[in-house]
């Protein structure tokens with residue numbers, strides 16, 4: 001369960017159940033707590049010239065060999081994630097700009113990334129590609145080192161694809177612990193993958209990439225994202 005969710009459950013649940021002991025709870029059994037997840041989004045992040053040059057580099061890479069994107073322990077699971085990636089793409093200008101805004105982003109999201117290290121790749125979505133709902137933090141030892149997620153978007157203008165929104169799911173919790181619920185009951189907010197914009201969020205947040213429709217199917221017309229994390233240093237390397 002999400003860390004935020006647990007905290008909210010403790011606060012909300014505590015209130016409701018304390019009340020319920022004294023009198024009968026007035027809060028309906030089917031009441032749900034829905035809390036939008038904080039996303040820090042910056043548009044026109046690097047400016048026309050720098051983002052344009054970066055896009056040209058990304059397009060050149062997309063014309064070459066990219067690997068199928070993986071999940072967790074480097075598995076390719078095309079029903080869950082369909083896109084292609086380059087783990088060696090260098091984007092020092094993005095990292096330097098992120099470092100400039102880091103203090104305010106960390107403050108806004110309530111995380112501390114002192115001594116954290118960057119880990120990132122270039123991810124390319126073309127026609128029919130998607131990434132189903134997931135958290136970035138979690139199951140593998142590497143994923144559990146992630147403190148902050150960032151995604152920087154690039155595409156040609158006018159945008160040569162439709163879809164591909166970043167869908168951020170609200171924290172979603174029944175106020176009564178015994179209430180059952182299903183994934184379909186969740187609500188969300190969609191964020192456009194606008195050229196030269198960047199988003200930051202906590203790796204515990206549930207999110208997905210909506211399916212992309214790119215009629216030309218040309219590599220240059222893809223949805224490009226430089227996607228990565230600030231991670232706690234790997235203690236096994238020291």
Ligand SMILES: O=C(O)CCC(=O)C(=O)O
Pocket residue numbers: 123131136151165166193207208209225227
């Ligand atoms: O491209 C995006 O908008 C998000 C990608 C993502 O969630 C990931 O690579 O973990």
Ligand SMILES: [Fe+2]
Pocket residue numbers: 134135136207
């Ligand atoms: Fe993700």
